[in-house]
Each structure stands twice: as C-alpha cells, then as structure tokens.
Amino acid sequence: MPTQRFAVFAAFALNGIVFGSWAARVPALADRIGATEGSLGLALLGGSIGLAATAPLAARLCVAVGARAVLLASALLGALVLPAIGLVGSPLQLGAVLLVVGALNAALDVSMNLSAVTVIRATGRALMPRFHAGFSVGGLIGSLGAAAAASADWTPLRHFLVATAACLLLLAWIARAVPGAAPDRGARHDDSGGSPLRRPVLWLLAAVALCSAIAEGASADWSALFLVTERGVGDGAAAIAYAAFSTAMAAARLLGEPVQRRLGPHRLLQLGALVAASGLALAVLVPLPAAGFGGFALAGLGLAFAFPVVMDLAGEAGRRADGGGGEREIGLVTTIAYTGFLAGPPLVGGIAQASSLTTSLGLVAVVVALTAPLALLARRARDREVTRGEASPTRS
Template identity: 35%
Template sequence: MERDVRGSVLAVLVVFASSGYVMGQALSRVPAVRDHLGADKAQLGLVLMGMGLGSLLAMPFTGRAVDRFGSRRVVLVTVLLGCLGWGLVALAPSVPVLLGILVLTGMNIGVWDVAMNIQGTHVEQSRHRSLMPYFHAAFSGGAVLGAGSGALAAWWGIGLGQLPVLAAVAAVAGVWGASRFVPEAPEVLDPEPVPDGAAASGAAPEPARRGLTATEVLIGLICLAGALAEGSANDWLALLLVDVHGAPAAFGALTLTAFNLTMTIGRLAGGPAIDRFGRATVVRTGAVLAAAAILLVTLTSSLTLALVGGLMWGLGVATIFPAAISAAGEVPGRGNRAITSVSTIAYGAFLFGAPTIGVLAEAIGLDRALFLVVGFLGLLLVLSPVMREKTAGRPGRAPATLG
C-alpha cells in the first residue's frame, strides 16, 4: 500500500507522546536518583541544567540535518539514543558521570524535539488544519502518563531499574511512529538551477534563505515567552503556594496538576480555535489569560482563587508554543531551519528561566519575581501580529484522518 505523502497524524502523535513519556517517567524519579548518588540540591540543579545545555548545543544543527537526511532518519536515530540516555541515568555511579549522560541525552532530545516538530508542521500544512496543538497535547499527555508510571513504581518500591525498562517501551513506540514519517516538502533545500519551464509550472521550490530572518527572531521571542510561562509554572507554582501563601504541600501539588490538566485540554481545543479565530487571536487571548492567572496566583491570599489561577494559567499558555512552531514553518524559504531557530530561542527559557527567577526570588520574593513572566507575556502581545497565517486559502475545515 502506497504511503500517504501528507504523512500520518497518528505517527506524529505517537512520537510526541513517546518523547513526553520517556521524559516524565525519568524526571518523576529525580528524588530517587538524588538519594542514589547522595547529591545535594546544587549538584542536582547542575546536572539537570546539563540536559538543557546539551539541547541548546545540538538544536541549531537540526534543520540542516533534516534537510539532508529527512526527519524520519533523524528522529529514528535520536529516539534510540535519547531513550538509551534516559535509561542510563539509572546506572550513573557519580554526579559527574550523570552530568555527562544528561548533556549527551539533552543533545539527542533537543534534536528529536525539533525534528518531530518539522514533520508535524509538514503534516499540518499538507492537511490544511491546525494540528500542532494536538501534537503538543500528545506530548503533555505522554508526560503525565510517564510521571504516573514513575509514581507507581516509587509507590511499589521499585528501584531505578524502572528507568531503562520504561525507556525501552518509549523507544519501541517512538521507532514505530518515526518509521511512518514521510519526506518533507523541499522548501528549504539548497538552491539549485531551475529547469526551463519549471517556474511556470510551479514545480520549483523557493530557494533557501541563508541566515536568521527578523521574522524568526520575533516568532522565537513569542515562543520564548510561552516557554517561560509554561516552565515557570512547572518550576515554581507549587513552591509559591507552599512557601509564600502557606498552603499544604498537597494543595501545591494539586494546583500544579490542575495547571497541567488545563494545558492539555487547551491544546486539544487549540486546533479548532485557531482554525476558527486565527492563530494571532488565539495566542493573544492565551497570553492575556496567562498573565491574569499569574497576577491572581501571586497577589491573592485565597487558596481557592489560587487554584482557579492555576487552571487559567495552564489554559492560557497551552497554544502559544505549538502555534509559534506552526508560524515558523510558514517562513518563506526557511521552513525547517526557521523551526530550528525558533525552537532554539525558546529553549533558552527552559535553560535560563528557572535560575533567573530563582535569583530574583532571593532578592525580591518569589511572588514578585514571577512578574518577569508577566512582562514577557506583555511583549508577546506586542509581537503577536507576526503570528498571522501566511498560507493562502487554508480551508481549515477538512477532517484530519489518522492514516
């Protein structure tokens, strides 16, 4: 049976979910890894930052790798190496070795992330629907399922042997999905001589643009703002409620769960919302909602309102990152490399956001430190016009099949 050149929605969903799953099941056992190595908080923070550093080192080269080998091959390799790296965490005998493992793992995870987004953008554009929020919802759902698997393993007293076993499960799923990827359209291949008559027939791809464009930088800043808003909730929301508002630890965990739940729901609803109202409108609305949620959580003394704020926060940030990736994929002549550039800029938020907010929290308090996120969301509102759809004549109503 001939493979659908538009690509398989199901295959991309599986690869996104497997990426979230292998990360969630590993990060859920960070306390056990800490105890196994006898690491202190500073050492733990260093090794976790190593993963982000590895991603940022490798991500800028992903666009060229996909141009040359295709996202199918790139994702197949990085799925295997990334899952192997997460599994090896269980065998690390010391903090320096763990740091090395996570730097190398981060390199593969970063490339995997960008390459699967490139395939996802290809599928989205081929099917003329906003599918990227669904793909990122699959990642979030996979992360929740992975974290739940790790929590069950810890509850049952299973040791770190869980990590390689569940990483192998994620690898099998990821390889299955990636093996069904299809070649992307050649918009960003290196320019070659155009055959006579090809331009008239519309068969020739647009020549690649070399170098970072202003549009990519602006979209990257929007994506960074969304990533900062998402990461700050995961890093600081529970701690804010416990340390600043005096909430029980269980309530802090509940509010963080509420955030992740509404973020997943928001991504599932984001595709139809973008098709109906437009990408820029949905992103602006999300930024306003997220900013209002952060102010509600930081300024209120009511735990009930704080829980409502957590729900609003997740719903607000849900579509920003996936919508920015879709917009990057529409940069003329830069598709794959634009996605690479935007993703790299955005990942700076995951690497530097937590330390920056932590330093500010020491100086002015955690509640006020989170105003930095509100400021970036305000910048997002100013830049949001760049998010408008560039593809002419998108019907936005065609059904998305799983094949």
Template identity: 35%
Template sequence: MTAMFLANGFIIGSWAPQIPLVMSRLAINETLLGVLILLFGIGALIAMPSCGYLMGRHGSRRVLRVFALMSCLGLPLVVLAPNFWAVMPAMVFFGAAVGGMDVTMNTNAVAVEQHLGRAIMSSSHGFWSLGGFFGGGLGGIAIQKAGYLVHAGVVTGVVLAVVLTAWHFLLADPHRQVDEHRQATRFSWPSSPLIYLIGSVALFSMIPEGAVLDWAALYLQQELGADIAMAGFAFAAFSGAMAVMRFLGDRVRARFGAVRTLRVSALIAATGILVAGLATSPLVAIGAFAFAGLGIANMVPIAFSAAGNQDGVAPGTGMSVVTTMGYSGILVAPSVVGFVGERTGFGPIYVALAVLLVIVCVKADLVRSADFTHRR
C-alpha cells in the same frame, strides 16, 4: 507523528517528579540543581541548531527516528548516575536527545500541515501535553510506590514501545529537496529579522512553562507543604489542561485566527501564573497552574507553525531557529529561576513571569504567517 509528541511529552513529564529526588539523592542545593538543569539545556541547544543541517541532508523523518531512540536512554542514565560529577554528562546527553527529537518532530508536523493543507500543530502538541500529564501524574505515584529506579525503567520501556510503533508511519518531507539545496554544506542562520522576533515569542512563552516543569514540584513541597505525590500533580495539571486546549486549538485558531488566539491565550496564561505565585495552598497552586496551561497551550504551537511557514526561510531552518530560542526558555532559563528561587522563594518568581506573558500578548501580530488563510 503524533505518537512521537506523546512519547516526548511522557519523557519530560516523567522527569518532573524525579527532580526533587535527584536533589535529595545527590545531596545538592537549588543552585547545583540549577546547574544540572542548565546542562540539560546546553545539550538541547547544541543539538537543536544542528538539526537544521541534518534535516537538510537526510529529511526530518530519518533524523527524528535517531533522536527518538536516543531519548529512550536519557532518563535511565540520569537516575543511575552515582554522584554529581557523573550526572553532569548524563544531563547533557538527555537534553541533546530530547531537544533534537523536539525540533525534528515539530518540523515533521509542519510537513504534515503542508501535506494536509490545514493546521495540526496544536493537536500534535496536545499529544505532547497528554504525555506530560500521564508522565507527571503517574510518575510521582509510581516513584512513591515502587522507587525511582523502577519508575525510570518502566518509562524507558513505554517510550521505546511507542517510538517503534510509530516508526513506519512518519511522513517524508515534501520540501526535502529545497532544504538539501540550501543547507547541504552547512547550517546558516537566516537573515530575516522576523524569524528572530517569532523566536522571542516562543522564548517568552516557554520560560514560564520551564519554570513550571522544573520547579513547580519543589515549590509545592518546600513552600506550600505538599508531599511528593501531590507535588507531581502541579506539572500534571498544567499538562492536562494544555492537552485539552491543544486538542481544541486548531479549530480555535481556524475560527479566530492565529493573532487573536495568541493574544487571548497570553492573557489567560498570565493570570494563571500570577495566581499560582500568590497561592497559599497546594490545591490553589495546582488549579492556577492548570488555568495557566489553558493559556500557554496554543502559544508555542502557533509560534512554531509561523516559523515553519515563513516566506523565504526553509521549514527546517526556521524551525531550528525558533525552537532553539524557544527552548532556551524551557531548558536554560530555569537554571536562573533556581538560583534566584533559592534566595527569594519561587512564589515571587511566578508573579514576575506573568509579565513575560503580557509581552507576548503585545507581540501577537508577529505570527500572522501561522494562518493558512493568510498564506493563501
């Protein structure tokens, strides 16, 4: 299961250094690039709620396998598109594949947590961040040395190999029968307001993450004077720091509890994003993004774990709702960031995003269901 997180993160990380090249290759501005990022998000938001229904019928393991194979095709379709009109449907497909894979692998991680009786969500997301680190860090260098087409082909081959290796080791859902009974006919949004409040925690945590993923490389290039290789290290440093902290996150959460961990993490993330927005050199910005990654690392895993273990809500349903809301921040909100950034620059936007992370700090009490001691 952790291999699926690694593969998904590697795809997203590899997409980050391709973004400035898509912009220059298609001769589009930040606003049109924002439209493409919005289409990526729309594809994901179409797939994510549907996953609740599909997992109720077939279990997360089977649905994860399908979306993982689809995800292998996303990046090549985007980079092979010859013009803006051709890349639009490719972005929708790419977003749907990656988004669907994300929901199902997180739901499968909840099944593993329940099977083991301990937290593993943070370390699973650590593998996602590790994939993002290698994808972003090596991607910029590979593109500069071999070109964007060769890079996309290598990424596809690596991801396919990882997915097929992990294929037979995924855990079947212990709650599949419950989900079948509740969701076999259609997906329905849960009535509990707490799920949506937890979703807002994921949303405010992931908007800054999306802004780093989609716009940090361009920010370093256009406003701080970095080249394409150095620009790729913005997301790589962010993901690398997240990976380190996420591998420690389950122990930190067990020691201090989900609420306290989320509260402190949000303050660290807010500080890092604020400094990145005020940076005057690429190296300072990269270091600040890395510091922000240390904070953001465990915020999303805690929110997802709280959603998948919420009383009275099936794990697949809770995960679908919270991931849909959360990934609106990483997939849809960056299009607004691009529109505003074209007019104001990206520095002020990162400063403003620090406020959202302070709000997460205030709302930390919402994630108590992520604590195994609380559930027992």
C-alpha cells in the same frame, strides 16, 4: 499500520514518556548518588545545555537527511540511553548523561515538529496544538509509570529498562508511518527566502516563544513553592497547582483546533498571552489559595498555544515552492525558546531572592503579557514579507 497523523502524535508522546520517566525519579537518583541540592541543580543543567546547543545542529541535519530519519534515529537513541541514567554514580556522571539526553531530545523536538508541519500541510488543518498535547500525554504516562515503579521499590535502572522496552515497541509500531522524506538535494541549497537570521518575522516569533517559555518554566518550577511560602498551603495540596496548570494546558491543546481555525494563529497568540498574564496576576495579587490554584490553571490555558502555534508559523515562514522547507526556521525559533526554559526558572529564583516570590512571578506576568504586542508585530512582519514576495517575480 497507524496513520501519519497518529504516528506524529505518538512521536510527541514518546518524547514525553522518556522525559516523564527520568524526571519523576530524580529524588531516587539524587539519593542514590548522594547529590546535594547544588550539585543536583548543576547536573540537571546538563540536560538544558544539551537542548539549547543541539537545536540548530538538528535543524541542519534535518535539511541534510530529512526530518523522518532524524526523528527515528533520535527517538531510538533517546530510548536506549535512558537506562544509562540509572547507572550513574555521581552528579558529574549524571550531568554528562543528561547532556546527551538533552541533545537527543533537541534533535527529536525539531524533527517531530517538522514531521508535524508535513501533516499540517497535507491536511490543511491546525493540528500543531494537538500534536504538542501528545507530549503532555506522554509525560503523564511516564510519570505514572515512575510512580508505580517507585511504589514497587524498583530501582531506577530496572524501571528505565522497562520504559525503554515500551518506547522501542511504540517506535517500531509507528516507524513506517512517520512522515518527512529527505528533501531534494537541490532544495537543500535553496536560499531564495534568505537567511532566517535576517528575517524580522522569525525573531519576533522567537521572542514570543522565549517569553512564553520563561512563563511556562516559572509556573512549572515555582507554583507549588509559591503556594506553600506565600499562601500557607501544605505541600500535598500545593502540588495540585502544577497539576491544574498541566491539565489545563493539555486539554486546551487537544481541543483547540476549532479555536485556532476561528481566531487565526496570531490572534490566538494575543488572546493566550492576555489569559496567561491575567492568570499569573490573579495568583500573585489575590491573597487567597483558591486564586492561586485558579490563576495557575488560567496560565496553563493561556500558554497552551504559544509554543505549538509559533512552531507552526515558523514552519510556514520557511515553506518553499515545492512544499518543503522550514527546517532552519524551526531550528532558530526552538533554540531561542530553549534559552527561556534554561534561564527562566533561575532568573525567577534570583529575583525572588532579592525581593519576594510574589514580586518575581508578578514580573513573569508582565513578560508573558509582552507576547501580545509581539504577536501583532509578527503578523505585520509576515504581511510585509508576503507583499514584497508578490511584488518580486524572482522570489519563490
């Protein structure tokens, strides 16, 4: 049987496999249902809405039944609903199915982060970036499978049925090893730490995640177009920009544990913000294709730790005396971060329409740079909470 640590990594990878499988077949799906760019954009928005709307509900469900149960159920249903994407006959149907896919993805996202927190607490190691690298690995596997299926002229439905079977086999293998038992019934009503909505440290962490999500979404969706329209690079070569961004992010997450241990989470967030902002600034200020490629790679390197480290800190902020907790805190931060993924790319497009893509991505560099002072403020807010907690004998 696999270890708990591997089971959590595999859960992140499974999430990435499902996403990479359908996202890479969007062109074939659009052609099959006759979607225009506008109708396809609205259909894809369904997945983002499902993500943002379900995250807080998923956190409450994890409190009620435990992260392990939510993880297994959402992973199972997420894999089973994948073939439904291959059966849609219109953009409206695609949007409706993606709404369900997004909701299940949110439940899996929150629960797998909580399971990751369980392993981190048990081992005392800074493993969250490595777990998040699992999603990148899974996304690569899913996209490569999609490329192979497209090359073999498989329909999306046939491809998704095979992908579902592979996901179910992986889930069956790791199911017994997934950590995160249901919390104690009395602990579910423990509000000693106060509502997450009244804790400045969580809003500051959420702001870090929001700014980072905007930058990550902008880099993913606009890097290739920026190099084509602003730097005169061909479509094929421009695609390398996102590959460089993703590769740098995955490598940093896989190898970043000693860096986080040495610098600490808050200093790592600050350093990452400066690296990401510098990378985006390099891409937009230096009018050379090489600067664009290198700049987006630096952006991936700098943003690699933002989301996983924030999840780690949010979980720690909700830790109870019995060793559990963190569900509501991770749910709050995740919900706000998803609004960044939802609003970031169209916001960049709107600014680019009014000015230029260079100006728009330059403003994104400023946004991600703001996460450095936000991380500093989050550390100070945490220290104030710790001081108040030590001064109050009633606080657990």
